[in-house]
Amino acid sequence: MRLPWGSLSEIWSLFLVNSEICFIGCLSFEERCRVAPLLVHALGGRNAVFEFIQIRDPDDAFPNYSDIIESKIATNIETLSAKCITHDPFVADLLASEDDLLDLVDQTTDAKRRKTVVLDITSFPKRFFCFFLKRFLLEDAFRNVVVTYTEPGPDGHTQGHLAYDPLPCDHLPGFAGPLPPEADHLVISVGFETLNINSLLEVYRDRKQTKLICAFPPDRGAVRRQWNTLRQITSGRTETNIRSHMEVMALWDAELVYLTLDRWSRSANGLALAPFGPKQHSLGMTLFAIETDCGLYYTQPKSYDPEYSKGSGNSWAYVVKWDGLPCYRR
């Protein structure tokens, strides 16, 4: 496994200069969703094709933030339009089916014609970007794939709940795991929200062991929230010696997540993964799931807080496929 990563500017200069780029991003209510496309544009990707997908919450999502969300998206469109890097986005339902997602991949056909796909996962829900990533990595037509992610600003995330109304546990599209008794270890990447984690534990009750991946986050507020989540996850657990089943790793270290999963998998009859944590950790889990054909499980919230993140921070890039070779084969 070799996963070249760094700031988007560094990766640009090392890999992307003079590339034909198809940039795929999520046009969301978050301010940070516009950072990576603007940066790519500014770094010289003026000939890049920019494709955006705008995601609609389900009609029965509660709370219904559609008015606020629409107004925030309009602001983002305005900013991007000023640089001539938007056109009509594709619109998709948050609970898009596997077939809908396949259609979306096909609709962004420019991605196949272009030499390099830049997938900005910043504001994409997991059920979208994990599926896209799998298609991009497994299909030969996509030669180079770079994932970008922009952190929230210094104020981080909203102090309240980030998301509401979680559905029961299900696999993410494209990531149904092997049949029991395979995958007897469950690995949960811990985030700020437990969502409906009980339903995950219920579905995956035949597991022999649960392991946890925690992020080493940058501020005290985030630490408190993460440990609060951890406490909720573990309060009903019989495995009292939780420390021996837990790894803490840097927020941005997708590669270490992959390597840790690889290590754990050697003493298990397969892993099932639950990416409830930060996006970069989800990236590491997705790469591992694609390579080893294991399941990704999540309890999809139906509504996201419009103040999910505040401002924008650094943009990172991860070269997950180059010259037709996925990073985990290097």
Place this chain on the structure above:
Amino acid sequence: MSQERARTRNPFQDLLVTELIENFTQYRQMFSEKILVGETLEVFQASNVVLSGPLGSGKSMLLNLVRYPVIARWISDSGTPPTPIKLLPAFFGISINLTRVGVSAFGRRSVAKSFGRDDEFYDASAAADFINHYLFREFTSGLKFLREAKGRSLREWLQIDRECLSDDWIFPKLSKWSAWFDYYRGAKTLEELSERCTARLEVWRSFLNANIDKVPDSVWSTKSSDTVPLHEMGNLLELLGGGGGKKLPLFVVIDQYEELPKLNRPFGIVLQRIVNTLVKARDPVVFYKIGARTYDWGKELRVWGSDSPIEVRRDYVVVDLGDVLMRKENSNGWLFPKLATDVAYRRLTVQGHFKVRRSQIEDMLGPWSPEKEAGLYFRNKNRRVAVIPKISESVRGRIIAICGKHASPLQLRLASAWAIEQIQKRVPESVILSKLSGRPWSRQWWAKERKEIALIQIASFANQKRLYFGWNTVLYLSGANISAFLMICSEIWDSATRMDVSPLRRKALPYRVQSDGIWNASKNWYERDKIENAGGTRRYQVVNNLGSAIGDFVVRDLGISNPGHTGFSLRETDLFNSQEGQQVALFLNEAVSWAVFEERRHKSKQREGAARRKWYLHPLISPTFSVPFRRVKEPFYAAIDQVSQWLKATGQIRFGKEKNISAAKVQPPAQQSLWQPKEGA
């Protein structure tokens, strides 16, 4: 016991029964089989059963016992099946968790579309094939298990001759099955069968995961039909059991049925109809056991390919665990106290390794009485008269004179409530004064129905949170839900260790400890639904508005003239006669399923000839909103549009009838002082 040990080993902390289910040793030690199985025997008999109950009522624990690996371990460890089951005919149970194995993805990744067709039949038949082959894989695994040494006890219970499990005996029978359309042709051993079955299921998984674009012809052209393969499995099992009219039924546990429509919007209902079709077959040798939250069963009862529904009592029976454990009007034979005692005892002795006697459990929390509780709010006896609002001085004076200045606050509050009720009815003061001498507030039923509200009001007059303590209080607050009971016990245990009190001391735990734990449990139960469950955020908002309104109503109703108005009632017909009614019903049913509301049927006291249903907050949520958790008298009769407004409201709402409390201002002090007295405890 050291505090350190108590702190680190809270035996009630493992709330998740799912954790116990896969750990057989713990499961057997913690499962109250004599009580639960004894009351739900139909689950273990040859009939299709829907086991319903709200979240946390113990459905999974019970259904787990149907599965062959579990009952096999039980028999192997104990030498016999659980007591009530050993009196029943033997059975062999396999299971499918529809979410775990990925059934929820059929239709989202459409087979029909891959063939360029727009026909639900393609996807329905694909899903049916997957379910059939998955259960066949479970069945063959079970047969392999019976051959092995670890399957011996189960084999003996099932009275299966080991020789009948040989490939030579089984395969001539299997080869006659037309159900598989020759897919398994050439397989000679159970292992080979199992491998081919797994390979087929993997093809489906690859398709659903979009790893392949088309289902290979070898799979598509050998699709099994809906109910035949399971019937064949049932027949084979009966033959293994000896045949000749000797029954050995095949039980199939279906898990996560209720989640399908949520996880698969385009096709979830079709998937449910496929399962319904299995039930509708009323197969004489195969019986389905489905667990579902109270109202998640019954939303879709049609079978696949027809509008014909499956019918309760004809095609299946419903065993309502909530009903089994819920207290009836007559509390004789109430099962929940026995279950709670047994569960607490097992938790303490097995999980905690503490030495306690079963008879000690109730004593750990001790008794409760309204008089005792009332006395705790006003230690200073001179302040007790604060519970008499400043009504007419003469009435107030008469109450104090009759009861005595140092009387129980409960007596003073009930007496003044009676007087206020009379004032509201515009009874002349002279009549009230004369009737007071007869202590009318002490009449048994009048007082009984009002005591709990009076206690809430007394706590409010004392500017204190209500105190909750005592074994019976905990039973009532649990609402016949074993998870709620465990949460209360866990929080009380934690409160005790925080306050440096031994949870297992000889005397009952101090009321402050118990009350602190119960308040925490109430908050947790209320918050839990918001974050964790589908639709929880909306329920949280509604419960917050409605709970606050009921609590406000209760505290302000100083005449306690409608003691039952702590819940509301609707005509059943109103719940399905209009779209508004259906939406209200949908919300309320979900809230009952998630153990946020409690629901009961009742007869109308009005001469309207209609059946009614009444709803209350779940008892464990009641403390958070200062709402009584014991139900008395008639609830508030609400109109459907009124309830609909409550559910839509984003801010404060008003509950109950507007009171003519102006009559209470006959001798007014400022109104504010009625509700928020300055005197404290």
